[in-house]
Amino acid sequence: MPVKPLVLLPDSQLRLLSKPVEGVDKAVRKLVDDMFATMYAAPGIGLAAIQVGTPLRVVTMDVSKRDDTQEPMALINPEIVWSSEEMRVMEEGCLSIPEYYESVERPDKIRLRYRDIDFKEHEIEADGVLATCVQHEVDHLNGILFIDYLSKLKRDRVIKKYTKLAKMKDEEA
Ligand code: NI
Numbered sequence: 001m002p003v004k005p006l007v008l009l010p011d012s013q014l015r016l017l018s019k020p021v022e023g024v025d026k027a028v029r030k031l032v033d034d035m036f037a038t039m040y041a042a043p044g045i046g047l048a049a050i051q052v053g054t055p056l057r058v059v060t061m062d063v064s065k066r067d068d069t070q071e072p073m074a075l076i077n078p079e080i081v082w083s084s085e086e087m088r089v090m091e092e093g094c095l096s097i098p099e100y101y102e103s104v105e106r107p108d109k110i111r112l113r114y115r116d117i118d119f120k121e122h123e124i125e126a127d128g129v130l131a132t133c134v135q136h137e138v139d140h141l142n143g144i145l146f147i148d149y150l151s152k153l154k155r156d157r158v159i160k161k162y163t164k165l166a167k168m169k170d171e172e173a
Contacts, residue, residue: 029077078138082111084109088107
């Protein structure tokens with residue numbers, strides 16, 4: 001289960017529309033394994049395949065609290081089929097925008113349809129951290145980042161900062 005390099009802002013891959021998975025084969029299982037390894041190593045609570053450079057509708061998540069037992073969830077072709085009108089503000093971060101956190105308002109509750117690693121369909125209701133995390137990750141599959149919900153001023157400032165960081169890294173290499 002190799003840890004993969006993360007795709008970071010402002011890489012344009014993060015703006016791609018990811019494609020549905022048509023069936024779970026060896027390659028998809030390996031992708032999920034690698035994503036869990038990468039997510040736990042970071043550490044993070046959610047990861048979309050595009051964040052390791054694969055534009056497929058695959059998400060890994062574990063929103064269990066640290067020190068608790070692990071609760072890995074693999075979501076294949078996740079789809080939010082209902083969202084509450086009631087909203088909730090939570091602080092979010094993203095492994096593609098390391099060490100940047102900001103409050104985002106999203107629907108408080110959602111209904112999620114997805115397929116598991118055996119391609120079996122499920123529908124669940126989620127609220128709290130799970131609902132926020134699912135919405136954040138499904139956004140990734142559609143090329144949307146949490147900074148898109150911030151004011152233009154804040155967003156521009158973040159993009160500028162990470163563009164500068166990426167340039168510095170390129171020059172070091
Ligand atoms: Ni993210």
